[in-house]
Amino acid sequence: MDAARRPVRRTKDVRIVLRAPNPPYYASLQRPEAKQPPIRPVERGLAVLDAFLDDTQWLANQDLAARTHLPKATVSRLSQTLASLGYLTYCPRRRKYRLAVSVLSLGYAAIADTEVVLQARPGMQRLADDNGVFVALAGRDGLDMVLFANCHSASNPATVGLAVGEHMPIAASPVGWALLACLHQKERSYLMDYMRRYHPRDEWMAIRRRITDAQAQIAEKRYCLSTGDWGPDITVAAAPLTSRARPPMVLLCAGQSRTLTRARIEQKAGPQLLALAQQLQDREAEDEPAA
């Protein structure tokens, strides 16, 4: 049994150390059966917490069973355990569970309140207000990009409906392409190797063209730009934000193509985006020797 759990694919010849990509969204498309399986009770317990991630606050055991595809007996045992540990609250009147305070201990603060996010927030808000755009800071989670922080513009009621913690595939938008562009070449090809498996050949060829194109844009002007990848008339500009002390991130702004025109980006939003990225990187470089 132990032999079966050993990883089939060895990645040790990739010099850059990565964790095995395990993106939540792709995972549902193709189950990597052959890989070393995670400890099942842990996987299942966390899956129960994941079931609370959409709009419904209160869930009963049968809802949890339906969402996690686990047997009801297992689910009720897990939800009881999670409640006794403080991760869920049980309401006897509703006969349902909801997330409780201990879920913060899964690592919320480590991501949402890191130094870089705290320092970035005021600048991001200024950028958002100045240009009437949506501004966000994103990082990588497996083969997905995840938003760490976002700012909606006070001056423009129309904004992008993406919340903190939301995932999108790296392959799907300039946010991911900007990240790929700032990675070491080996890490980039490692990730792209994994990504390729989730796309039909033609589609993948198109994606690769976009990635190469974004890379060229970033080499030229340090940010990349695209319209239509997030939605029919949404323009996204994304700039990589690297530091030796933490994994790379991407700073981005997005808005309706009508207001966030190409000219507007080139003259105003783009330079401001870069200035903010530069400012954050400089400050991190300053902090580094001290820390």
Place this chain on the structure above:
Amino acid sequence: MSRQPEAAAAGPAGVRRDAAPARRARGAGGDGSPAPSDAQAGTQTLERALQLLKVFHGNPSPLTHAELVRRTGYSKASVSRLVSTLLALGYLDRAADGVRVQIGVRGLRPGRQYLANSPLPRIARPVMQAFADRYDMSVGLAMADQLDMIYVQYCNGRTIATLRLGVGRAVPMALSAIGRAYVWAQPPEARQRLLFGIWKRSGAHGPQVVAKMERAFHDLDAHGYCVAAGEYQRDTFAISVPLSVGDPPVAMGLNCSAVGPLTDRSRIRDELAPALVKTARTLARELEDVDSTLF
């Protein structure tokens, strides 16, 4: 469930078992109907995995395996199995050096969802921010999470003196003023249970740790607040009061803190502590009718 009462007191660190039960659980479980003992082992494995994430205290800095072994008290084999699972699931991530591990991004969303659903941080914010602005200090509201206090709201004063804390960060109950205030406010049996757990977790330092807590209890008995300086974080001091809010009431802790040397006792006694007590009262009033199952 039978283990529930001691879970809070003994803490998972008290439980010494290897990863073997988990292996057995997977071996036996055809699909979903494992024998009761396996179910229990599975529950315990889950608890340990969650505990492993807790020892980071919401801190982004990476830890070595040895440090994880030390902080959790689990065996090396057990830690590396749990780590590999949490890495695969994205709750942990490899640090840049490829050896140490740090908190991964998966935990962001449940935390975010909890905060978005809970009325507590939203209602508490303006009250706390007013104090933070007025005295130019950081103000934190924390709830108990086993033997830690976990901040559910945190407001900074105008001049941001970077206290490395924020919403979602946790501090050990035993070492922080806010934790001591919370423990003090518990009914006798619960207080005893927590102290016992803390003693046990602190190992050789148990007697000192508990003695310090009892000194804080004296202050709380006498004045209703307690002060800690430079204990959990160097160069900072914090004043804490217990409070209980919502319906039915839930015990929490409220503190104000600042970077720098301890301000003189008379200012704390005459100005800051009474203001903090007043803020706690305001919070209790504002949250009086709020259903605390929503917290």
